[in-house]
Amino acid sequence: MTDSENLLKAFHSFANLFEPIWFWKMDSAFHVLQSDCPHESLFRSLLLREGRREAIEAHIATTDRPVCFTVPSMLSWIIGFAPEGGKIHNIYLVGPFFLDYKDPESSADRMAQTDLTQEAQAALQAALPTLPVLSSETLVQYAVILHYCIRQERLAPSEVVHYVARPKTRKHSKSVETNQFEKSSGRWSMEQDLLNRIRRGDLSAGEVLTNAGPGQSVQAFGNVQNLYAMRLNLHQLLTLVSRAAVDGVLPQRTAFSLCSDYRCRLETSRTAKELTQIGNEMVRDYAARVHNMKRYVRCSPAIRLCCEYIDTHPADKLTLEGLAAKAGYSPSHLSRKFYREMGCSIITYIQNSKLERACYLLANTIRSVDDISAELGFNARSYFTTVFKNHIGMSPTEYRRENSTV
Numbered sequence: 001m002t003d004s005e006n007l008l009k010a011f012h013s014f015a016n017l018f019e020p021i022w023f024w025k026m027d028s029a030f031h032v033l034q035s036d037c038p039h040e041s042l043f044r045s046l047l048l049r050e051g052r053r054e055a056i057e058a059h060i061a062t063t064d065r066p067v068c069f070t071v072p073s074m075l076s077w078i079i080g081f082a083p084e085g086g087k088i089h090n091i092y093l094v095g096p097f098f099l100d101y102k103d104p105e106s107s108a109d110r111m112a113q114t115d116l117t118q119e120a121q122a123a124l125q126a127a128l129p130t131l132p133v134l135s136s137e138t139l140v141q142y143a144v145i146l147h148y149c150i151r152q153e154r155l156a157p158s159e160v161v162h163y164v165a166r167p168k169t170r171k172h173s174k175s176v177e178t179n180q181f182e183k184s185s186g187r188w189s190m191e192q193d194l195l196n197r198i199r200r201g202d203l204s205a206g207e208v209l210t211n212a213g214p215g216q217s218v219q220a221f222g223n224v225q226n227l228y229a230m231r232l233n234l235h236q237l238l239t240l241v242s243r244a245a246v247d248g249v250l251p252q253r254t255a256f257s258l259c260s261d262y263r264c265r266l267e268t269s270r271t272a273k274e275l276t277q278i279g280n281e282m283v284r285d286y287a288a289r290v291h292n293m294k295r296y297v298r299c300s301p302a303i304r305l306c307c308e309y310i311d312t313h314p315a316d317k318l319t320l321e322g323l324a325a326k327a328g329y330s331p332s333h334l335s336r337k338f339y340r341e342m343g344c345s346i347i348t349y350i351q352n353s354k355l356e357r358a359c360y361l362l363a364n365t366i367r368s369v370d371d372i373s374a375e376l377g378f379n380a381r382s383y384f385t386t387v388f389k390n391h392i393g394m395s396p397t398e399y400r401r402e403n404s405t406v
Helices: 003-015 040-048 052-062 104-112 118-130 136-151 175-182 184-200 205-210 227-248 252-268 272-293 301-312 320-327 331-342 346-364 369-375 381-392 396-403
Strands: 023-027 032-035 067-070 075-084 087-099 161-164
Touching: 003 023, 003 136, 032 040, 040 052, 040 075, 040 087, 040 118, 052 067, 052 161, 067 136, 067 227, 075 136, 087 136, 136 227, 161 227, 184 205, 184 227, 184 272, 205 272, 227 252, 227 272, 252 272, 252 301, 272 301, 272 346, 301 320, 301 331, 301 346, 320 331, 320 346, 331 346, 346 369, 346 381, 346 396, 369 381, 369 396, 381 396
Parallel strands: 067 161
Antiparallel strands: 023 032, 023 087, 067 075, 075 087
């Protein structure tokens, strides 16, 4: 048994400690060589139908990086590639599984809209409830591990390729999906630029999407005619952006809490315009938070904890006593230490943090002033407007008019 086979066997055993996950091995012609999937024929057909095989082949022609592949039925696979003699010799797959949440009924409904036979639809409907759920974070981790098992080559999470297949309609040919993958090279370059800016806390990160060419804007993460595909692709983008922020200086708990909030908003959005706005907002939001974190990354752990808590709980009624309890200091000691390290009092920092967040939301979102006021913990819009105008020199409405990016 080769090193790769030993590693893959160990990976398989590890993954199945949590819940059953199926592993596959195919040759370059997509013939199954090994599989522990009890519905092998059904899921192989589902993966490779409607031009998806051509899409995977197009991917292989441009890169050997692993791909997280999601089909319109909301099922995902992780696909890795083993080269030999300069060509792909074997293809390894993990899956299928649901990504982030299980919704067998919706998946079955989408399959009913395709040209699957009634027998295949019935078999699929029976199999769907047995599939596991992987989080977006675990998906990327497994893709990195699979690549290492196959190639003994370390890979950064940001190098994993994400692809969501668009559902085929009668007006589309299989070339639609192939063409989408052929655009992946340009999207990958844009993606790397975007993620690097977020890691640096570069406030111009949003410009990468704003200035993207045709097919590479936020809409490129899904066809505006297909909200489902657009939403799924934005979920993938959110995972990448969240991880890039963690690679910067944003604490995991902050990044993943923020990620959860955006996932909820993506799921409840109902228009392409709304999805586009959320996509642009989350990119700017993560970049801004990394930027802010870099201001106090060199502070002592206690002060860093206080700053992080203040910045991530703008609606809370924060007190010196409450923050001191979290930091493990007496209020007087924390007050002196905070001023020494940050150059301002805790009360001033809290107020400045709220106002900075207000400026960000006014410039980068279309949320109402009332909503922003409530999110930042102000009891009334009138009080928020007074505080904002006293410190910024203009009303929130005037600030938005002069600084809006949306």
